[in-house]
Each structure stands twice: as structure tokens, then as C-alpha cells.
Amino acid sequence: MTQDPILTGRGLVKHYGRVTALDNCDFDLYPGEVLAVIGDNGAGKSSLIKAISGAVQLDAGEIRLEGKPIQFKSPLEARDAGIETVYQTLALSPALSIVDNMFVGREIVKQGPMGRYLRMLDHKKMEAMAREKLSDLGLMTIQNINQAVETLSGGQRQGVAVARAAAFGSKVIIMDEPTAALGVKESRRVLDLIADVKARGMPIVLISHNMPHVFEVADRIHVHRLGKRLCVIDPKAHSMNDAVALMTGAKTPDEAEAA
Numbered sequence: 001m002t003q004d005p006i007l008t009g010r011g012l013v014k015h016y017g018r019v020t021a022l023d024n025c026d027f028d029l030y031p032g033e034v035l036a037v038i039g040d041n042g043a044g045k046s047s048l049i050k051a052i053s054g055a056v057q058l059d060a061g062e063i064r065l066e067g068k069p070i071q072f073k074s075p076l077e078a079r080d081a082g083i084e085t086v087y088q089t090l091a092l093s094p095a096l097s098i099v100d101n102m103f104v105g106r107e108i109v110k111q112g113p114m115g116r117y118l119r120m121l122d123h124k125k126m127e128a129m130a131r132e133k134l135s136d137l138g139l140m141t142i143q144n145i146n147q148a149v150e151t152l153s154g155g156q157r158q159g160v161a162v163a164r165a166a167a168f169g170s171k172v173i174i175m176d177e178p179t180a181a182l183g184v185k186e187s188r189r190v191l192d193l194i195a196d197v198k199a200r201g202m203p204i205v206l207i208s209h210n211m212p213h214v215f216e217v218a219d220r221i222h223v224h225r226l227g228k229r230l231c232v233i234d235p236k237a238h239s240m241n242d243a244v245a246l247m248t249g250a251k252t253p254d255e256a257e258a259a
């Protein structure tokens with residue numbers, strides 16, 4: 001890697017009472033890459049992602065975004081700084097429309113006094129922007145952007161959440177188990193979506209237990225074990241069996257390299 005990482009973590013520590021969820025963990029994400037984070041249940045993947053996305057506060061360590069140290073007190077602060085996290089379930093408000101979901105907390109008000117003093121929203125502008133972003137990502141199979149998100153399929157919902165991230169100039173998108181609850185066809189759409197977002201130059205962190213999905217889309221794989229980064233592997237140079245052996249402790253990184 002010749003470029004500097006866009007996002008780094010050094011010596012990250014997180015305790016929950018007596019449990020050490022992050023134990024001096026390091027992390028690096030490079031511009032434009034898809035980095036998969038894999039690990040056994042309880043290895044600390046979610047804790048790592050929550051620390052990066054402002055959902056939990058670290059006990060020690062440093063996170064840098066574009067070289068600058070950051071300390072987010074809430075997920076909103078992380079989002080404002082350009083780190084957008086797409087959760088499987090919590091990403092969207094089901095009863096709100098697609099447009100409303102995309103603009104919640106970032107509504108565009110009308111120009112002039114109506115917007116300035118009466119906070120009247122510019123629905124036309126928001127709809128046009130939503131349409132543009134969705135079509136950029138090949139998501140215009142969605143007919144009516146005023147329909148409630150609860151009427152969309154799982155894959156389409158992921159799409160709306162990702163379009164929202166892309167629309168607001170995010171620097172990093174974190175996707176937490178995006179295909180876990182989806183069928184084969186829907187998963188396909190989400191994997192294509194990841195490829196589209198990557199093609200637009202946006203780096204993605206993908207947390208997944210699904211090895212075929214990880215091996216299909218990841219440029220590098222961060223193997224997380226016992227609260228820290230055990231190693232980073234190249235999916236082209238390693239098998240899925242190697243990846244599973246590393247995350248369960250059946251193989252050491254040296255053994256995986258020698259194989």
C-alpha cells in the first residue's frame with residue numbers, strides 16, 4: 001500500500017466490566033478499498049465498529065480519520081464527520097418514505113424567507129436529489145420514492161441506506177452484516193451495490209460471517225480474534241478454509257502463510 005490509510009485505529013481498548021472486548025486492537029482502512037472484518041462470535045468485531053462509528057467510547061487508543069485524531073461522542077458526530085454506518089436493522093425508519101429517510105436530520109429548506117423563517121421544506125429538491133442518488137447506484141427499480149420504507153425488500157432498504165450515505169459525501173461506509181437476513185437474489189443486489197459504491201471510490205468496511213460474500217467483494221480481510229487484529233490477509237492468496245482456521249485459532253498466521 002503506497003497511499004496513506006483514510007482511517008486508522010491504534011491500541012484500541014474497550015472493557016465491559018470484566019470483559020475485554022477490544023484488547024490493544026489496530027485497524028487500517030485504505031482509500032477506495034473494501035475491507036472485510038471477520039472473526040468468531042464474541043471476537044470484538046461489533047465493538048470495533050461501534051468504537052469507530054461513535055456508538056461506544058473507548059477506554060484507550062486513538063482513531064484517526066484522514067490523519068486527524070477523532071473522538072466521537074455519538075453516532076451522529078461520526079456521521080457528520082463522514083463515517084456512515086449501515087446497520088442491518090437500524091438503518092431506516094420503516095414508516096417514513098424513502099425520501100424522508102434519506103433526508104432525516106438533513107432536510108433541505110426552501111430558499112428565501114419561507115425556508116429561513118418558516119422552515120418550509122423543499123420537497124421537490126429533496127425528491128430530485130433522492131432520485132439522482134438512487135439512480136447513480138442502479139436502484140431506480142424503486143418506482144415511487146414517496147413509498148414507505150416498510151414496503152421495500154431487505155436489499156432495497158440496504159440500497160436506500162447506502163444511497164443516503166453516498167448522497168451526503170460520506171468518506172467511509174461501514175456495513176454490518178448487510179446480507180445476513182437476505183435471500184440469494186437480495187444478497188446479490190447488495191453485493192452488486194458494494195461493487196458500485198467501491199467503483200465510485202468510496203471505501204467500505206464490511207463485517208460479515210459469510211465467507212463466499214467476503215471473498216467475492218473484499219480487497220483485504222482483517223481477521224479479528226480475541227479482541228484484536230490477528231492479521232490481514234489477501235483473499236486472492238488465501239482460501240476460505242484458511243480464513244476460518246485463522247479466526248477460530250486452528251491455524252496461526254505463519255501456518256496460513258506457509259500453506
Ligand SMILES: Nc1ncnc2c1ncn2[C@@H]1O[C@H](COP(=O)(O)OP(=O)(O)OP(=O)(O)O)[C@@H](O)[C@H]1O
Binds near residue numbers: 016019039043
Ligand atoms: N454492552 C455490552 N455489555 C457487556 N458485554 C458486552 C457488551 N457488548 C459486547 N460485550 C462483550 O464483548 C465481547 C465482544 O463482543 P462483540 O459484540 O464486539 O463481538 P463480535 O465479534 O461482534 O461478536 P458477534 O459476531 O457474535 O456479533 C463479547 O464477550 C461480548 O459478550
